[in-house]
Amino acid sequence: MKCSEFLQELTNYLDGVIDARTKSDLEDHLAWCHNCYVVCDTTKKTIEIYRDSQLYELPDDLRTRLRSAIMAKCQKKKAGPEKV
Amino acid sequence: MGTIQPKVGEPLTEELQLVQAAKGGDVSAFEDLVKRYDRNVFRIAQHITQNREDAEDVVQDAFLKAYQNLGQFQGQSKFYTWLVRIAVNEALMRLRRRRPERMVSLDEDVKTEDDSVPREVADWSPNPEQQYSQAELKDILTRTIQGLPPSFRTVFVLRDVEGLSTEEAAEALDLSIPAVKSRLLRARLQLRERLSRYFQKRNGGDSNQ
Numbered sequence: 001m002k003c004s005e006f007l008q009e010l011t012n013y014l015d016g017v018i019d020a021r022t023k024s025d026l027e028d029h030l031a032w033c034h035n036c037y038v039v040c041d042t043t044k045k046t047i048e049i050y051r052d053s054q055l056y057e058l059p060d061d062l063r064t065r066l067r068s069a070i071m072a073k074c075q076k077k078k079a080g081p082e083k084v
Numbered sequence: 085m086g087t088i089q090p091k092v093g094e095p096l097t098e099e100l101q102l103v104q105a106a107k108g109g110d111v112s113a114f115e116d117l118v119k120r121y122d123r124n125v126f127r128i129a130q131h132i133t134q135n136r137e138d139a140e141d142v143v144q145d146a147f148l149k150a151y152q153n154l155g156q157f158q159g160q161s162k163f164y165t166w167l168v169r170i171a172v173n174e175a176l177m178r179l180r181r182r183r184p185e186r187m188v189s190l191d192e193d194v195k196t197e198d199d200s201v202p203r204e205v206a207d208w209s210p211n212p213e214q215q216y217s218q219a220e221l222k223d224i225l226t227r228t229i230q231g232l233p234p235s236f237r238t239v240f241v242l243r244d245v246e247g248l249s250t251e252e253a254a255e256a257l258d259l260s261i262p263a264v265k266s267r268l269l270r271a272r273l274q275l276r277e278r279l280s281r282y283f284q285k286r287n288g289g290d291s292n293q
Binding site for chain 1 (some may be wrong): 126152207
């Protein structure tokens, strides 16, 4: 297996959606190709860091304010369209 | 090396009951759905628009639109996937409005021959994120993901941050499954490449200020 072939399968490999044969080919490649090992390992870390990063958490006060606004509009819709 | 597990697990039937109740006019059932997903919608909206005010508007408009169109939700997909689809469209609309000079499209498949070929192959420190304070780390991660084209960062956020499956992301973005996979691979590799600058092992230990 070439490095380019490994890269093509990297996403499927990390997501665990791959057949046993391809998985074993990929792992054979990983065993001797240090560069692909590093790319695979650091890509996995990239995903984990973003997943755990809590970027753009919704602050509680804003959350309450947005929800009130949403629900007020929904109530209005429920009451029927406004008469012009 | 282990695989990455999706984050969102959902008690589906309970959710469908809420949707049914909301369809029948039960506003408090809809409020439960809002509480369940408002954080996710906010994150997705802010990742796409890169603007706090726009993200706030997207949250409101997406939920209102969902409420108004509940009758069209057939239950063939998850409610969350359906909601994300609405939110992504609202967010893209706002992004286009703010940057009319740039084409913003999910079809955008920025092809450069070498963008998927790793150039940076130095290993990272064992706990790279601990080299930085929380604030510095957030800043690095934010700037790095903001550098991706909208179509790439949207796919990455839905799949890897919000935990949608490939099929769900394809449905929410109206893309084919191969298109989602190809964008995801390239988004992951580009982020990895850019983060390597901050996280790779350095000789002589401490790096930062």
